[in-house]
Amino acid sequence: MSTVIIADTCSDLPFEYVKQHNIPLIHFTYNFKGVEYADDLGQTISYRYFYNAMRDGEVPTTSQVNVQTYAEMFRKYAAEGKPVIYLCFSSALSGSYNNALLARDIVLEEYPEADITVIDTKSASLGEGLVVYYAVEMLERGASKEEIIDWVEQNKLKIHHWFTVEDLQYLKRGGRLSGTAAFIGNILDIKPVLHVDREGRLVPKLKVKGRKKSLRTLVDMMEEHIVDPEEQVVAISHCDSDKDAQYVAELIRSKFSVKDIIINQIGPVIGSHSGPGTLAVFFMGGER
Numbered sequence: 001m002s003t004v005i006i007a008d009t010c011s012d013l014p015f016e017y018v019k020q021h022n023i024p025l026i027h028f029t030y031n032f033k034g035v036e037y038a039d040d041l042g043q044t045i046s047y048r049y050f051y052n053a054m055r056d057g058e059v060p061t062t063s064q065v066n067v068q069t070y071a072e073m074f075r076k077y078a079a080e081g082k083p084v085i086y087l088c089f090s091s092a093l094s095g096s097y098n099n100a101l102l103a104r105d106i107v108l109e110e111y112p113e114a115d116i117t118v119i120d121t122k123s124a125s126l127g128e129g130l131v132v133y134y135a136v137e138m139l140e141r142g143a144s145k146e147e148i149i150d151w152v153e154q155n156k157l158k159i160h161h162w163f164t165v166e167d168l169q170y171l172k173r174g175g176r177l178s179g180t181a182a183f184i185g186n187i188l189d190i191k192p193v194l195h196v197d198r199e200g201r202l203v204p205k206l207k208v209k210g211r212k213k214s215l216r217t218l219v220d221m222m223e224e225h226i227v228d229p230e231e232q233v234v235a236i237s238h239c240d241s242d243k244d245a246q247y248v249a250e251l252i253r254s255k256f257s258v259k260d261i262i263i264n265q266i267g268p269v270i271g272s273h274s275g276p277g278t279l280a281v282f283f284m285g286g287e288r
Contacts, residue, residue, distance in 0.1 A: 003083045003145040005136055006073060008065070008096070009039040010089035011129040012237050014264045021136050026073060026086070028096070028269040032060045039267050047265040051240035051276040060272040065096040070103030078107050078114035083145050087132050087152065090200030091120045115145070119152055122200035125266055126235035127161040127282040133233065133262075160285045161196035162221045164214040166241070166277025168192070193217050198288050215244055218281045219251045225285035229256040232284050236263045239271045239278040248281060 007013065008026035018025060018041065027038040033053070037044060054060070070086075077084045091097035097120050104116045121131045131152060138148050168190075191214035193206040208214050222234070234252060238245045249261050265271075266278060 003085060003139060003148065004077050005132065005139055005148070006084060006086040007128075007132045008087075008089055009041060009267055010094075010124060010269055011087070011132050012125045012264055012267050012270070013041070013129045013132060014262070015041040015043060017262075021140070023132065023136065024073065026065055026069065026096075026100075028062065028065055028089075028267075030060050030062045030268045030272060032268065033058060037268075039269050041267065042265060045268070047267075047271075048240050050268050051271065054271075055276050060268060062269045062272050064094050065099055067099045067103045067106070070100045071106050074103055074107040074114070074116050075110065078111035078116065081113075083115035083117075085117045085119065085135065085145065085148060085152075087119055087121050087128065087135060089128055090122050090124050090196070092122070092200035093124055093202070117145075117149055119149070119156075120200070121152070121156050122196070122198065123156060123159055124161065124196060124200070125270055125280055125282070126237040126262060126264060127159050127196060127280075129237075129262070129264075130159050130233070130235055130282055130284075131156055155284070157198055157287050158227075158284050160222070160225050160283055160288060161280060162193065162218045162282075163195070163274075163278060163280030164191050164193050164218060165274055166191075166211065167275050170273060170275030170278075193221070195221070196288070211244070215248050215279065216251065218248060218279070219255065222252065222281055222283055223255060226256065226283050227285050229258050229283070232258060233260045233262060234258050235282040236261060237266045237280050237282070238263075239266045239274060239276050241277050241279050244277075244279050248279065252281070 006024045009028050088097045100118045121128045192204050197203045
């Protein structure tokens with residue numbers, strides 16, 4: 001039977017892409033204005049409404065995917081006899097990966113012949129999305145389950161994540177900056193440039209002055225680390241910052257002959273922790 005590639009909503013893939021390629025999704029959840037929602041890629045609550053509410057002081061919260069949710073998804077394909085590859089949000093950013101492993105064990109007790117592979121992508125947002133993109137591309141070209149798994153394991157740490165935020169208060173709230181550093185940084189218009197390391201953790205790398213400089217620095221980091229740009233699709237994700245995303249896309253096109261650029265919003269689960277104005281670029285390079 002044909003292999004099924006499962007993604008989750010922290011991959012921030014465009015809704016139309018997911019629909020076109022019939023990708024099953026694990027839906028992360030978030031609490032917004034006292035109501036719990038499943039992240040459905042902006043279909044129920046628009047990204048703009050969500051981020052404007054955050055700008056007005058709303059503080060959404062998020063939770064990891066529970067074991068039951070994963071078990072229901074895995075059980076469905078186990079019953080159909082279909083092999084499954086689940087490409088999961090970084091384990092360094094959520095406990096969901098461990099819950100997926102527990103769910104796999106539960107389903108294997110019920111269906112001993114089930115074929116369920118759970119992969120920690122060590123990636124987030126459209127970095128995770130690019131892992132899914134390339135895996136789906138391989139599947140649609142006729143690659144075997146083993147070939148896809150091998151490619152993902154060999155290449156997931158070659159997908160670089162570089163991003164910046166507009167308001168340091170959100171990093172402070174998440175414990176990634178001290179209150180003093182966030183206050184002074186906002187006063188002086190200091191913008192951090194962060195990346196995702198080999199363990200899938202968010203790590204501050206640089207500090208620059210001003211929003212435009214931070215956006216240009218993302219492209220500078222891409223220029224330093226990208227490999228064979230003409231052979232790849234790159235991605236930009238953002239928290240309700242369309243003009244800046246287009247600005248970065250034009251900078252990329254002026255420097256590289258990439259195949260294509262995917263641009264999409266960051267969903268509410270990641271965006272709750274990084275805040276409006278977050279912008280990230282993703283591409284294939286050497287190992288992180």
